[in-house]
Amino acid sequence: MDDLLADFLTETNEGLVALDAALVKLERCPDDRPTLSEIFRLVHTIKGTCGFLGLSRLEHVAHAAENVLGKYRDGSLVVTGDGITLVLSSLDRIKMIVSGIERTGSETAGDDQPLIAALDAASEGRSPPPAASAPEVSLAVEVAPEPAEIAAPILRAETPPLAEPESSSGTSLAPQTIRVTVDVLEDLMTLVSELVLTRNQLMQLVRASGDNAFAVPLQRLSHITTDLQEGVMKTRMQPIGNAWAKLPRLVRDLSLELGKKIELDMRGAETELDRQVLELIKDPLTHMVRNSGDHGLETPAQRRAAGKPDAGRIILNAYHEGGHIIIEVGDDGRGLPVERIRQKVLANGLATEAELAGMAEHEIQRFIFRAGFSTAAAVTAVSGRGVGMDVVKTNIEKIGGTIELRSREGRGTTFIIKIPLTLAIVSALVVAAGGERFAIPQIGVLELVRVGGGGGAAVERVNDTPVLRLRERLLPLVSLATLLRLDAVPEGNGDAAFVIVTQVGPHVFGIIVDRVFDTEEIVVKPVAPILRHVTMFSGNTILGDGSVIMILDPNGIARATGVGADDLGEDQAAAAIANARSNARTAMLLFRAGDATPKAVPLGLVARLEDIAAEQIEMSAGHPVVQYRGKLMPLIPIGGHWMPPEPGARQSVLVFNERDRALGLMVDEILDVVEERLTIESQQDQPGFLGSAVIAGKVTEVLDCAYWLHQAGEDWFGPEARQQASARVLIVEDSAFFRNLVVPTLSSVGYEVTAVDDAMAALRLREAGHSFDIIISDIEMPGMDGFAFAAAVREGGPWRDLPLIALSGRAGAADVARGREAGFTDYVGKFDRGAVLRSLADCLAHVGA
Template sequence: MVDDTKNSDFFSDSELTPQEPRVPDPAAGPESGSAGSQHGLDSIVEEFLIESHEGLDQLDRDLVKLEQDPSDPGLLSGIFRAVHTVKGTCGFFGYSKLESIAHVGENLLSKMRDGQLIFNQMIASELLAMVDAVRQILSSIETTGNEGDVDYSELVETLTRLNQGEYLASSSLVEPSSSTEQAGAAVDESMADIVDEFLIESYENLDQLDRDLVELEKAPGDENLLASIFRTIHTIKGTCGFLGLVKLETVSHVGETLLSKMRDGELIFNREIASALLTLVDAIRQILSSIEVSGREGDADYTELVKTLESMVIDDSVSISPPPDREDLKSDERRISIERRNSGDRRITSEAYGEIERRASSDRRTEVRGRRTVDSSIRVDVGLLDGLMNLVGELVLARNQILQFTESSTDSKFAASSQTLNLITSELQERVMKTRLQPIRNIWDKFPRVVRDLALSCGKKVRLEMTGKETELDKTLIEAIKDPLTHIVRNAVDHGIGSPEERERGGKNPEGLLVLKAYHEGGMVNIDVCDDGGGIDPKMLRAKALAKDLVTEKQAERMSEREMMNLIFLPGFSTAAAITNVSGRGVGMDVVKTNIEKIGGTVDVQSTVGQGTTLKVKIPLTLAIVPALIITCAGNRYAIPQASLVELVRLEGDKAQNGIEMIHDVPVYRLRGNLLPLVELHSELNVPAPENKEIVNLVIVQADDRQFGLIVEGVNDTEEIVVKPLGKQLSGISVYSGATIMGDGKVALILDVMGISKKARLIASSRLETKEDVEKKTASRDDQQTLLIFGIGTQGRMAIPLSKVTRLEEIKRDSIERSGEQDVVQYRGEIMPLIFLSSVFGNREGKSEKDLMPTIVYTSLGRSVGLVVDEIVDIVKESISVKRDYKKEGVAGSVVARGRVTDLLDYEGVIRKVDSSFFEETVEADVKLLSSAR
């Protein structure tokens, strides 16, 4: 309904078209009917209309400005360019009327540009009249699909007159030389803007070219694509000719010539031409970037490329004259467009006649849509959106503060209005976030070219399918995943998909299939990259990793298939047999993974041998505002992003005491039958432990594909937090991903679950440690040893590494027997010698009166010895700093354990003293024992 009203509004407002607007007259002639009726050209026409409308508005303004300041070469150039673009495009579409008007305008302008004519009021009026005429024709095209039959010959005549004779009379002729000089001097300043604009526009155009060329290769007969490509190159050529970029113009000119041949059906599009044209696009891009950087076209030599392209033109068409010189460009262009009208269009039209009836009705819709696109979208500077986003962030914080006040207030009116504020803020936040969302298409669109080039260079055939192009995500994230995604795609083509012969041998379609899928799921954006190649053999990965010393054999043995798969993310890992241009250097997937994790995403690989590989990338929608759980630890609040949260467990009373069990020094919790490793947040952060042991709060989180429980002091609430970066002094601390401001204005740190799990060395089981890691870890375990502390006689306390203790026994005094000089005891069917440590160290015979004597059993190579002590004191974890200031028999050194200096028992010395042969054949066994203890 709304649309209908708008429609009628539109028609009543429009002051155009005396003729029947809805049904195009078939007799209107081939040229006028052709463009509107050619089925697929619609979108191009629409685009052209939008662009032209914008251009015309600009023209209006510029002309008026130029009238005030006739000597401004920047303005003049802008006008010239706009008119030229309109002319070029409409010539191509076969709008002859439009073209002839624009053409005389252009001629006039070029005279002025060259300093042969000076801008005056009369010229201004005529040019403005021309703009109006162009606008009128455009409107007519918009509504009816043809140019309308208003007669503009008078206008054309006036303009031509101005161009040729009138200027002599009006004495506005000036000395060409002086004015050109003047213009030249001013060009530098005012040209900069135009050049900038030209660059931006051209880059966009080039991306479009890339896509279109690849498409065209697949469907060489597609007229629309060809038209679009032609138009793009023509625009670039026209503009750079005007800006005096000779090299660029030469290069694009040959491309244009080649394309025009194809358009006229004299040349057939093939792979060579596609490659040559793509090279051309690259060359143009190169020149553009050189212009951007240095303001010049650069010294690269493109004559080769030009020659190749020229030879293509000449080879297949004898009848056509050689490519014209630069000076001839103007006339040549005209010739092309005329040719087109004469030959090409007739063909198109004859095909299209049948469609005219059907199109007539839909034309109206098209025209309305076209107009609306002009009105309904604007270009906004990204900086502005960023600023807006920041402000919304602040607003969210202020909202949070007010909501906090609301809780303590009883005023119902206040509560109601703060509730409204709450709703509006949330809505605003969502909307503003949406303005920053961009379809993933923006990065995907370059993949067809990437895949095509790569497939060609590897001699493969790859078809690329993309679904979910419109899936949106935050602009910053789009930027961030661009490179990782490109890498994954390249990998898939290079390693994933085999050569056509290989594939045929495997009974597959010789053409490989690469599918990109994007979709929203659970508040995350999922991107899948699937190939139907040979897949990855996990065992092969393992063997490779072993060969490269990236994992130890022990680790390799225990690996699950999934872990083997994840080996590809290890730094330094590469499966490529040979290093190619593209990949195989072993840097890649680990960088991909790191980069994706940096933005809070995950990447996972699934593969079936012989069927293909899928890489699943998951990334959050946005980074700026995230929901998070607020927890406390040692009086400070911390935020845990909800994305990594799994569940909360609260243990009270008995459960708090017994629910958490220890395996060595690692706390674990049985969660529904599964053993969950726990990490104490306070010990990871090096802050005091909570005093309240009655209640234990577990926050179950997920890092990578690994779950663990975080023991925290208190769990508050979930809140929307605004993520702010940390200063550079703190950015190196991996357990924080940023900071945020809480409702009360205080700062809270945001915990990075991944960082914590790495710090707690929990991630090891899913992301394999490298060999180096393991070695480092053992090294640190070595200085951090668990010690058994025992007491003997007057010596006081001594310690022995717990790893050397096989068992602790209490031996009954009356079970002691003597064998020769030695006290022995029957122990597990063997005779075990006993060493009374108190007698080794003590002055007195330290056998206490106790009946049960605590004994440390030390075993080596099946032989045991009992070290009898007076009491077992404690087990502590200390870093051993052996001090050997004094050498005392039986003492290997001393450590500080529990704040007291404790001697370390030289158990080897003591045992050797009693049984000198005890260690002789056991040295090796001892080492084994040690390593297995690790």
């Protein structure tokens, strides 16, 4: 019997044991929704897996039982004793079939049609056919023995078969195993860890006392303890490829069933992790691969129409990163349909129209993790029943992991799973707050930031909420000492502290601590019953010095405080934006090119700085280019005629990119990066420059990026135009690239510019009483798009009569007509910089007239 089938039989028997008890419990408590959901999930898993193994008889019986349970779960049918008896009969039949598979390696023949007919009738609310009213097992010899009590998950060690679990027809094909629960191995690991701690304490005592009598036996004990620890770890560590073993067959069968061409690319199969973790991620990975094939990938005809190869790709990638495992499950398919998810959310009552309008695109996409949520148009044997991604998320979070997603419509979806390497020993950061030490798992730590003390960043307050300005975002903060009601030094005394930046789901926030000590490998012990109601702790551990400390749970801290980087209230956000507007400083990159006059460009526009060897620069159609990230990137010289550098020399390059476009500006020398308010004090007609400004105490020429990007020959921007103006302009644009490009451009010609990254932030400014003379808004934005934003502005309020300019990458006749219907005064192409300036001047002149 192959390993794939053996694993299926083991998992199915475990599920059947759980189903018997759960169905009896459901019969006693028909309104027990959690139990009903668990029963449905178990039957769904059995049915789905056997379908991919070609066990058609088993699949048909399980599918019929699942239909009945699905009606119970949806509330279409009332749970009755007769119905439970019928489902139990189907489980008996499944046990009988499984028993036959264990003996022979394949399904035995049998007539299940009367039972299936009875189940179908029950699912449709009809009385079962007379012949099927009391389903019976036709062959006594096929009745499955009750599976032995199994503690899940388990490890198996192969042993020779016993001559007497054998059948009369010959040697049984069922695997002969010794079952050892993972709990036993966990206990062994804990004991070994305790032994290591005791060994360390004894050796420290011997070194301190200078007594050499115990030195030799202690050294021997140390070696034995180390070998024992490594041996126990080896029993638990297995390559992740073991969890992927059944996926190629699954994808093959899925490809045939769906009529799609699917290629499975598995990378990092040799990456090792704890066997317990391995067992717990098998089902999530199976669900995700099936979803990628069914929901994600298009048919060959659809892929050809989209300009893609006929065969879709599902990519599995695993690698170690900082004491944990990263697993990526991705596809190059259609991506998550945001609009369809939005409609499904509204239909299911999971959020209101107003709440969805305030959500970013990735937040809407995360609704796929809700229980019972599915975007499938119809229920099939593969999907559509609302079972899958909620189970994935729940199972991953149970082992202290996280799951994130990246998706673009038409491009594909990638799920990123971060899980601990082992559940027995984890890497943790030891910190102190209020005089007490705590451990926080490193899997949840993004970075450490020093605050206060003169040299560190400053903690600010927005409506009494502490925040940290970190790389153009406001990070909500939580004081650990305050949260745990420990004695803490009052804030504002100038003493240095540290902020642990952590992430829970899509939300990022900071935890303020007094000190950071070091990272340690810790043994996780469960929280004592008296402290289990304190959700901020996930366990406790014993350090090498014998002290006991609590392990912090970032998820619990987030729930206890309700913080998140996207959770600032409307008043807080408006105040933060207003504060940023009044103190706006731009990070500028200073460089020299052509002559001695310093030149500058907003740092936010520069994707990266490169130092390219002369040998890498080639010529194409008379222009310098370089092979850059799989493509040819044009190089544009600043400062007149360009001569190729001497062999061995290097060329400094400023790289600009947006999506799949890239351009390199060749400069002579990078000088510095400074933050100053950008004020263009004098204009000039020199092509390629907006004008001059005093930066870092010197007259500096400010680069006109639009000009240089246009020199690349691509349609980045349209023709040049300059207009003088003095008006308050609000820009609503989700792309940081275009915000960084447009703001300096408009500021240079006299406009007072405020920029926000979405429509909801703009509307919060309106509610906070901010006034402007004109608004420029992008159309394609996450959450509320430009059309909905225009309609909201025109509904009423102080901005109702302001000129509205639509900024979009699409400016066809139909687009313009829709924009004007939504309430826009003018509609211009995003890449036509001159048209934007002309439209501003025309709209403002019309208002003045």
